[in-house]
Amino acid sequence: MTSGAAVVLDALAREGVEIVFGYPGGAIMPLYDALYEHSVRHILTRHEAAAAFAASGYARTTGKVGVCCATSGPGATNLVTGLLDAMMDSVPVVAITGQVRSELMGTDGFQEADVCAITQSATKWNVLVTDPAKITSTIAEAFAVARSGRPGPVLVDIPNDVFKAKIDHVEFTPRVFAIAAPPPVVSETAVRDAVARIRAARRPVAIIGGGVRAGHAVDAYRTLVAMLGIPHACTINAIGAGSPGDPHDLGMLGMHGHKRANIAVQRADLLLALGMRFDDRVTGRPDRFAREAAVIHADIDATEFGKIVKADVALHGDLTTTLGALIDELARGHVPRFDDWATEARLLGGSLPSDRVADGVLSATDVLDRIFAALPDDAIVTTDVGQHQMWAAQRARPQHPRSFATSAGLGAMGFGFPAAIGAQFANPHRPVYVIVGDGGFQMSLPELATLRRYDVPVKIVLVDNQNLGMVRQWQELFFSERYSATNLADNPDFAAIAEAYGIPAFRLRSPDEADATIAKFIAARGPALLHCACHPTENVWPMIPAGMTVDELMEAKA
Amino acid sequence: MTCELTLRDPRSIARIINLAHRFTCRCTRIDAVANEESTSASLAFSGNPGALARLRAQIDRIIAVEGVPDERTDLQA
Numbered sequence: 001m002t003s004g005a006a007v008v009l010d011a012l013a014r015e016g017v018e019i020v021f022g023y024p025g026g027a028i029m030p031l032y033d034a035l036y037e038h039s040v041r042h043i044l045t046r047h048e049a050a051a052a053f054a055a056s057g058y059a060r061t062t063g064k065v066g067v068c069c070a071t072s073g074p075g076a077t078n079l080v081t082g083l084l085d086a087m088m089d090s091v092p093v094v095a096i097t098g099q100v101r102s103e104l105m106g107t108d109g110f111q112e113a114d115v116c117a118i119t120q121s122a123t124k125w126n127v128l129v130t131d132p133a134k135i136t137s138t139i140a141e142a143f144a145v146a147r148s149g150r151p152g153p154v155l156v157d158i159p160n161d162v163f164k165a166k167i168d169h170v171e172f173t174p175r176v177f178a179i180a181a182p183p184p185v186v187s188e189t190a191v192r193d194a195v196a197r198i199r200a201a202r203r204p205v206a207i208i209g210g211g212v213r214a215g216h217a218v219d220a221y222r223t224l225v226a227m228l229g230i231p232h233a234c235t236i237n238a239i240g241a242g243s244p245g246d247p248h249d250l251g252m253l254g255m256h257g258h259k260r261a262n263i264a265v266q267r268a269d270l271l272l273a274l275g276m277r278f279d280d281r282v283t284g285r286p287d288r289f290a291r292e293a294a295v296i297h298a299d300i301d302a303t304e305f306g307k308i309v310k311a312d313v314a315l316h317g318d319l320t321t322t323l324g325a326l327i328d329e330l331a332r333g334h335v336p337r338f339d340d341w342a343t344e345a346r347l348l349g350g351s352l353p354s355d356r357v358a359d360g361v362l363s364a365t366d367v368l369d370r371i372f373a374a375l376p377d378d379a380i381v382t383t384d385v386g387q388h389q390m391w392a393a394q395r396a397r398p399q400h401p402r403s404f405a406t407s408a409g410l411g412a413m414g415f416g417f418p419a420a421i422g423a424q425f426a427n428p429h430r431p432v433y434v435i436v437g438d439g440g441f442q443m444s445l446p447e448l449a450t451l452r453r454y455d456v457p458v459k460i461v462l463v464d465n466q467n468l469g470m471v472r473q474w475q476e477l478f479f480s481e482r483y484s485a486t487n488l489a490d491n492p493d494f495a496a497i498a499e500a501y502g503i504p505a506f507r508l509r510s511p512d513e514a515d516a517t518i519a520k521f522i523a524a525r526g527p528a529l530l531h532c533a534c535h536p537t538e539n540v541w542p543m544i545p546a547g548m549t550v551d552e553l554m555e556a557k558a
Numbered sequence: 559m560t561c562e563l564t565l566r567d568p569r570s571i572a573r574i575i576n577l578a579h580r581f582t583c584r585c586t587r588i589d590a591v592a593n594e595e596s597t598s599a600s601l602a603f604s605g606n607p608g609a610l611a612r613l614r615a616q617i618d619r620i621i622a623v624e625g626v627p628d629e630r631t632d633l634q635a
Binding site: 120121124149301303307 | 569
């Protein structure tokens with residue numbers, strides 16, 4: 001005889017789970033009791049939201065399923081933002097939540113919440129386990145759903161009495177369901193059509209999205225763009241997918257993307273959109289986006305075709321297979337080269353504009369330039385959300401895929417720090433850095449305790465401009481400088497807070513001391529905080545205002 | 559727009575109706591029969607073409623996870 005809770009942990013172990021991020025509470029206590037003596041390791045975060053983000057950081061930097069757990073009611077609802085973040089960015093996460101005892105469900109019991117209803121639109125699938133005999137098959141199904149097709153989050157809600165049930169027979173009969181079926185095979189006709197269009201193109205541009213990483217298609221993508229000498233841009237979720245040092249890599253496109261990437265896309269006569277979804281932060285105004293270009297769109301999710309931008313050729317299938325088919329079809333005949341156009345595209349737009357002034361105050365972009373120049377090649381970088389995120393995305397050139405993790409689609413502040421903790425547990429031998437703003441850091445401060453408890457060597461780069469900088473920037477540019485609720489001049493002493501948690505802190509206040517302080521920070525053993533007291537009004541440039549196109553691109557305040 | 563669906567989980571029908579409301583479409587027919595393994599539903603929606611297209615894409619996404627293999631699924635504009 002064994003308990004339902006032990007069966008849950010055995011099922012997780014069967015799926016290869018080694019670490020679960022979570023926070024205990026009443027309804028889930030039987031699971032924590034079983035964890036006490038189980039091989040699955042539990043990492044205590046200091047808020048359930050951090051557990052979900054840590055699971056996401058774990059998953060984003062490995063491609064494995066990240067797992068988090070929380071108790072019923074408020075514990076479960078605190079996971080919701082992290083689940084929706086994983087949904088938006090197609091990250092495989094499984095959440096296990098405790099639920100009140102079965103006989104209390106529907107009685108407004110203590111810490112009762114209908115978490116399956118609440119998370120229906122924040123998960124790819126969720127399920128309430130009512131029969132202890134089905135725990136194993138349900139967990140197996142949850143992992144299959146999270147991993148397969150377009151990955152995403154799954155929530156498994158387990159009542160307290162199901163955890164406690166004594167089980168002598170474990171039923172393991174996962175049902176057949178559509179999502180676990182083999183991915184669709186890309187149409188040969190569509191592949192031939194795509195290749196004909198590539199051969200006829202004069203100014204093609206490839207745009208890659210997070211699907212290249214999620215679909216394990218990085219190598220195939222690098223082969224394709226090298227074969228063609230085609231200029232290529234990426235969305236924020238695909239940073240790091242290009243070959244290191246590839247001269248045809250135009251960098252990130254979109255609202256705060258590189259000017260050259262946005263202009264090249266606008267001048268293109270053919271777009272190869274690979275595993276990307278034409279987010280509004282990328283297209284601005286879809287009806288004026290890449291007006292002259294035919295679109296070849298490859299994705300595993302058929303609902304993406306034509307959702308925002310019409311696909312002239314839709315390549316529906318697993319991206320690795322699709323790119324392999326394109327490469328094979330190209331190799332059967334003439335392989336065009338686009339080096340001249342790629343060289344021209346690279347020279348479009350010039351260097352990144354900035355607001356830097358020589359007033360002796362630290363510039364955030366200057367600090368980040370220096371930090372990215374000093375980071376080890378194998379560093380993993382996570383970011384929070386806001387100006388620092390865009391500055392980092394403009395500058396990051398990771399040498400390995402899955403080395404840049406950020407809350408892209410949802411833009412969830414408070415993501416960066418716990419995601420870095422998850423990334424560090426998943427990659428214990430690689431240096432992990434989080435770049436975070438003063439607003440987002442205050443949403444995740446309690447995780448300093450997690451860092452200390454487990455001696456996680458995450459390095460925190462705090463870009464403190466005493467503002468909710470991105471909102472402040474929009475207020476400056478589009479709301480007549482009416483700075484409503486964005487001034488954080490009363491910030492606490494972050495370095496002192498870190499030190500109170502036992503985390504060494506480095507204070508950086510002037511450009512003159514920047515290189516020396518950054519070098520000491522990077523060389524420090526174990527966790528550390530670099531507090532950068534930055535200029536309060538530096539803006540992110542370039543910028544394509546929302547709903548506009550590269551034609552309205554701004555490089556400075558008008 | 560009409561939908562003939564067979565889904566694993568009857569909750570998905572409620573989800574589709576919620577989505578219709580979100581896209582300012584109107585659900586004009588709900589006819590569903592649930593059994594142990596699946597739920598068959600016949601639904602109809604009205605609304606502007608853009609909203610219906612968005613709803614249809616979301617229904618396709620739900621079918622991808624919840625659809626029962628080999629069962630009939632039919633969406634008609």
